[in-house]
Amino acid sequence: MRLYILRALLAKEVRRHLANRGGLALAGLLVVAALLLTIFKPTGGGGVSGGELIGGVPHCYIEFVAETNFIRELRARQPDEIKPHLVFREQPPQLITGPINYETGSGAIRVIETTHDGSPTGTPVIRFEVWHPPESPTALAAYELWFFRTAHTILRERAAAKLGTGDALRRPDLRDDDLWAEEEAFRTLDAEVERLKASGAGRVLPKVFIQRHGLGAKPLDYRSAVATAMVVFALYFTCCYLLPTLNCEERERGVLLAQALSPASPVEIVAAKFLFYPLAGIALAAALAGIYNVAVLGSLFFWLSLLAMACGFLGIGMTVSTLAKTQRGAFMGSMAYLLCVSLLLFVCGQAHVPLLPHLAIESHGPKILHAAMTGEVDAGSWVHLLAAGGLASGWMALAGWLFRKRGWQ
Numbered sequence: 288m289r290l291y292i293l294r295a296l297l298a299k300e301v302r303r304h305l306a307n308r309g310g311l312a313l314a315g316l317l318v319v320a321a322l323l324l325t326i327f328k329p330t331g332g333g334g335v336s337g338g339e340l341i342g343g344v345p346h347c348y349i350e351f352v353a354e355t356n357f358i359r360e361l362r363a364r365q366p367d368e369i370k371p372h373l374v375f376r377e378q379p380p381q382l383i384t385g386p387i388n389y390e391t392g393s394g395a396i397r398v399i400e401t402t403h404d405g406s407p408t409g410t411p412v413i414r415f416e417v418w419h420p421p422e423s424p425t426a427l428a429a430y431e432l433w434f435f436r437t438a439h440t441i442l443r444e445r446a447a448a449k450l451g452t453g454d455a456l457r458r459p460d461l462r463d464d465d466l467w468a469e470e471e472a473f474r475t476l477d478a479e480v481e482r483l484k485a486s487g488a489g490r491v492l493p494k495v496f497i498q499r500h501g502l503g504a505k506p507l508d509y510r511s512a513v514a515t516a517m518v519v520f521a522l523y524f525t526c527c528y529l530l531p532t533l534n535c536e537e538r539e540r541g542v543l544l545a546q547a548l549s550p551a552s553p554v555e556i557v558a559a560k561f562l563f564y565p566l567a568g569i570a571l572a573a574a575l576a577g578i579y580n581v582a583v584l585g586s587l588f589f590w591l592s593l594l595a596m597a598c599g600f601l602g603i604g605m606t607v608s609t610l611a612k613t614q615r616g617a618f619m620g621s622m623a624y625l626l627c628v629s630l631l632l633f634v635c636g637q638a639h640v641p642l643l644p645h646l647a648i649e650s651h652g653p654k655i656l657h658a659a660m661t662g663e664v665d666a667g668s669w670v671h672l673l674a675a676g677g678l679a680s681g682w683m684a685l686a687g688w689l690f691r692k693r694g695w696q
Contacts, residue, residue, distance in 0.1 A: 292555050300563040303533065310529055314571055317517055321578040324514060344420065347430040348395040349375045352383055355400055357413065360441045366433055373430070387418075394419045394427045396434050436467055514579040515657040518572045519596070519649075525568030526600035527624070530560065531608035531617035539614060561683075564604065565597035572597075580660055588668070589659035595675040596656065599648040602682025609689040648682070651675040 305311070347369075351358050354377065365373055383397055397416040415438070419427050480491050572593055577584045607624065611617040628649050635644045644650045651671040658668040 289555065292550065297559050297563055300559060310524075313524065314521075317521055317571065317575055318578070321514065321517060321575045324510060324517075325578055344392055344394050344426045344430075345372055346390075346393040347373055347427060348389070348393065349373060349398065349434075350378045350383055350395050351375075351398045352378065352380050352400070357400065357438075357441060358398060361398075361434070361437060364437050364441075369429060369433060389418065392420075394430070396427070396430065432467075439471070511579075511657060511661050514576065515653055515660055517575050518593075518656055518660070519653055521572040521575055522568045522593070522596050522600050522652075523625070525571060526564050526597060527604040527607070528618070528621050530564045530601065530604035531611060531621055532614050534560070534605075534608040535611055535614040535617040538612075560605070561601060565594075565601050568597050568600070569593045576656075576660055582662075583660050586659055586662075586664075588655070588664050588672070592652070592655040592659050592672060592675070595672060595679050596648070596652040599652070599675060599679035599682050602679060602684075602686040603648075605686030606682065606689055609686070609692075645674065646678070648675055648678040651678070 349358075349361065358375070362375055378397075383399060387395070389395060395416075395418040397414075397418065399414040399416065401412045401414075415435075417427060417431060419425075477492055477494065484491055573584065573590075576589065583589045603624065604621070607620040608617055611620045628647050632644050632647060632650060634640075651674045655668055655671045655675060658664045658671075
C-alpha cells in the first residue's frame with residue numbers, strides 16, 4: 288500500500304465533503320444542539336439535576352395578594368434544590384381569584400389569606416390553590432412537597448408561640464421525603480386515640496412507620512440520553528448515510544471507475560474510505576461528547592466504544608453502498624435499514640424476545656456509549672463492548688467481501 292496514493296485519496300474525500308454543504312450544515316447543527324444541551328442545563332444544589340427534580344416544570348409561581356409574615360417565612364425557607372425555579376410574585380386581588388393562562392412548562396401555588404371566614408368568631412383563613420399543567424396533576428409534585436411541608440411547619444411554630452407551649456406542641460422534625468404527610472396523619476390518629484382511651488388502658492393502635500425503597504434500576508437521565516443519541520446519530524450519519532450516498536454518486540458519475548483505472552489499487556481505494564469515514568464520524572462524535580462532558584475524552588472505554596460503533600456502521604454503510612445501484616437507492620437503503628432495526632428492537636423489547644436483539648450492533652452501542660458518558664462503566668458494559676466489537680468485525684468482513692465482488696459495478 289503506497290502512502291502517497293492513500294494520502295491523495297483521503298484528500299479527495301476531504302474536498303468532496305467540504306463541498307457538501309448539507310452535510311456540513313447538519314454536523315454544525317449537531318454541535319449547536321450539544322452546546323445548547325450543556326448551556327441550558329438546569330442544575331440545583333448538591334449536584335442534583337434540576338431536570339430530574341422538577342419533572343419538566345421549570346418554573347413554579349408562588350402567588351399572593353400581599354406579602355404577609357407567612358409569605359416571608361416561605362421565602363426564607365426555600366431549599367437550594369428548587370430555589371432557582373421558584374418565583375414569588377404579588378397578584379392583584381381580581382386576578383388571584385380567577386384562572387390565569389400560564390406559559391407552557393409552568394404552574395403555580397396560590398396563597399390567599401383572608402381575615403375571617405364569615406363566622407361570628409371571625410377565624411382567619413388561608414386557602415392554598417395548586418394550578419398544574421393540563422392533564423398533569425403530579426407535575427408540581429416536587430414543589431408541593433416543599434410547600435405543604437414548610438407551611439405545616441410554619442403554622443405549627445406559630446401556634447406554639449401563641450399558646451406559649453414551647454416545644455410541647457412541636458413534634459419531631461418532619462421527614463424529608465414525600466411520605467411525611469402520611470406519617471404525620473398516622474401520628475395524629477394515634478395521638479387522638481391515646482387522648483380518648485380510658486385511663487390505664489393498654490395501647491389501642493400499633494405504631495406505624497412508613498418506608499419506601501427504590502428498585503435496583505436507576506432513573507433515566509434524559510440529558511445524558513439525548514447526548515448519547517446525538518453521538519450515535521453522528522456516527523450513523525457519517526458512516527451509514529454519507530458513505531453509501533457519496534459512494535453511489537461516484538459510481539453514477541464514473542468517478543469510481545476512473546479511480547479503478549488509475550494507479551491506485553482496489554485495496555488502497557477501499558482503505559481510504561475505511562479510514563476517512565470512521566475517523567470523521569469519531570471526530571464529530573467525540574466533539575459532541577466532549578461538549579456534554581469533557582471528562583469522557585479521557586476514558587479509554589469511551590474511545591473503544593466509538594471505534595467499535597464506527598467500524599460497525601462503516602461495515603453497514605459499505606454493505607448498503609455495494610448493494611445499491613444508485614444514489615437514491617443508497618439513501619433508501621440506509622433509511623430502510625434504520626427503520627427495520629428500530630422496529631426489530633422495539634418489537635423484541637415489547638415481546639420480551641431474549642436473544643434476537645443482541646444480534647444488532649444498535650442494541651449494544653447506545654448502552655456502552657451511555658455508560659461511558661455517564662461514568663457508569665461496569666462488567667456488563669465491557670461485555671456489551673466485546674459484543675459490539677464482534678458484530679463490527681462481522682459487518683466489516685461482509686462489506687469487504689461484497690465490495691470485491693460487486694463494488695465496481
